[in-house]
Amino acid sequence: MSDASFDAVILGGGVMGSAVALRLAEGGMRVALFEQQALGAGASGVNAGTLSLQTKRAALMPYALAGHELWRRAGARVGYRETGGLTLAFTPDEAGALEELVEQRRQAGAPIELIHGDRARELEPQLGKPIEAASYCALDGYANASLTGLYYRGLLAEAGVHVREAQRVETIDRESRGFRVHATSEACIGTRLVLAGGAWLKQAGALLGISLPIIVRANIVSVTERMPPLLRGVVLHTYGRLTLKQKPNGTFLIGGAWQGEGDPTQGPGRVTPEGLIGNLRLAEYALPPLARSRLIRSWVGYEARAPDVLPLVGEIPDYPNAYVIGAVLGGYTIGPYIGRLLGDAVLGQEPELALFPPARFDLAPAGAN
Amino acid sequence: MTGYDVIVIGAGPAGMAAATRAAELGAHTALIEQGPEPGGQVYRPLPSQFSAGGDAHPGDELREQLRSSTATVLAKHAVWNLADGYHVDVIGPQGTKRLQARTLILATGTYERFVPVQGWTLPGVIGLGAATVLIKSQQVLPGRNVVVAGAGPLLLLVAAMILEAGGRVAAFVDLNGVTDWTARLPTMLSRPDLIWQGSRWWSRLLRAGTPVFRRHVITCIEGENDVAGVQLARVDRNWRATHREARTIAADTVCMGNGLCPSTDMTRLLKLGHRFAPELGGWVPEVDENFRSEREGLYVVGDGAGVRGAAAAPLSGEIAALSAAHALERIDRDQLERARTPLVQDFRRASRFGLTMSGLTTVRAGLISDISSDTVVCRCEDITRGQIDDAVAAGCRDINQVKAATRCGMGPCQGKMCGDAATSILASQVGSHEQVGQLTARPPFRPVDTKALTGSFDYDDIVMAEHAPT
Structure with missing residues (x-):
């Protein structure tokens, strides 16, 4: 019962999870972030680092333009080159x-x-x-994707986010105070929950009892x-x-x-x-x-x-205060921005661009009906 | 795709013995070797042009047994990628090809271990193992006035070879002291032949009047564009430098080394479990008494499974081949046990000796803590110890985080030169090698010519099965 409690707990320390965490901390929330490996160890850190508008889907272009601008501001810290x-x-x-x-x-x-x-x-x-x-x-x-982990580790520490690396979340229980999250050797309670697990989103969703179409x-x-x-x-x-x-x-x-x-x-x-x-x-x-x-x-x-090659970003239906972010084609470029957008939604503000609510898919696990 | 019962990778003593035995037991066997001929580092043959005619050469017996077996030797074939199944992707003189086998025996040996020191990136500094290759196989002296430094039995071998070939040894600098050697005498007595050889080498050194520095370390290699000399210091039991020698020893070449590390690129790529065993040379793949891994049909033999030396290596290869032949139903359990028992006894005896020798090279903490902040650790990318320390200060805790943050280990050698030192530096700060982990292995195992992979092709040969979503 003495587990630390946070306003929000984030699963996944890639670009998107980190960007959400930073936005929430900026908005005054107490935030914990659990990463099963190390910050930026997944696609965020091993992609080719291309920051190109020519490879983006037209439907995502406004997000790509805004994301590109955020990487430009990160500059030398991420090896940005235009x-x-x-x-x-x-x-x-x-x-x-x-x-x-x-x-x-x-x-x-x-x-x-x-x-x-x-x-x-x-x-x-x-x-x-x-x-x-x-x-x-x-x-x-392009930017140097290898530096993603180092870059966000610095920013998250500065923002006071409680970052736990090498902590793999094993169970999530819904209870009256929020979501109780058990990781490798730590546990905590979050009033809000954000699943930002990248290629591991399906496993993260399963902990909550939903089937994300990843x-x-x-x-x-x-x-x-x-x-x-x-x-x-x-x-x-x-x-x-x-x-x-x-x-x-x-x-x-x-x-x-x-x-x-x-x-x-x-x-x-x-x-x-x-x-x-x-x-x-x-x-x-x-x-x-x-x-x-x-x-x-x-x-x-x-x-x-996702099957429609559009992002999954928004609140999870039937799970108030639980959110998902991922499946963004061009996620390295777009991630920092779309993470902020979801952060705004979690903070209860209207995001300046539309999210991509997961409610468009049936998230019931197979055999649940 | 060409299929075999058994593919053995690496034609050193362990690989040659494994392939020979597997073929003898009726398995359709291939032995893949990157070099022009079987032999490996320890039994590297002379180039054919050097043939002195008829002189017996170490390793000839193993080579001859291999030659008279039915094993197919694929020399000049580099393995660049591996996958479960087992698929072995090779580049040979005829281009790329994928081989397949039910059993895979990895016999890829070791790398030299280097503990970086000021100036070790100067031209004229080479490894002790590399020096033996130069002298034995190419009959070239590494230099005229050579400092031989580090730890382990190679020190004495290299110094004696240099003298024998007419060079001068400017200093013999051994991290170990007399008591470190004498403490090992009881085990060494099991190999009187090697004691005899060792004492001949010693007397060669003494006759030449070679300055011998026991319990000493090189603290700095000096020189502008190449080696000019070395500075030495006494070390304590922990191999920490204590008392600096006043004078610089002039030299044109330094041969240095701290033993051998098992080469785990392939076992890491195949995601085998590994454990950190300093007495075996560092990280080693988990294998059972038959050298079989947790993965069915996958064996790791020779020094790549732990540094036990050239006498133990072929025995481990044979034991693995027997176990594989049994799994392939070429021999029954009785035949397996009958053949295996004497090999296991011989292997244990040979290992005891090998482990005693490689124990001389187990790195002690002072050697790592003494690496100065401006010493280059990663030669490919010019990354210093200070940069690694900075990455630790910035929160990096495992070796792959340090790699991403600093580029240490990202160059052409893929961490073969610096991986051991970088992980040791990190482990000394984070707590243990287990916490720090190993560099993630990525193909190709060694740099390959892009053209060897792409071959000759037209635009229409590029099969773009799908287009990116628009």
């Missing part, structure tokens, strides 16, 4: 698709322009041929040895299957959500030769000098998606 980014189309079909995509995203507010393939090669002379068409966004760039993806990311300067900005592909950037230290970071394998409950995912080779081939096709690079490391970051 380099500009190109999306390439290699075939006439891709050029047609790109034109349509650029139009949708422009209408959603992203400053993206369609450019000629030759213009793309003027911007990045090392790109391969043929480039049928391209689009350019001056705001595109699809887990295992995205491959790779890095090369250092190379001479070959690329100024970020390079992307029309169909969204490539992110390529050369970091200030000369290494190339290659992503694009090619699929590995794995189950988040069983530890790190596995790189598959098919996924890795496909990803590397597309990167090399875009930037032929990569054929001379050496690959030093590939890994898999788990990403959560």
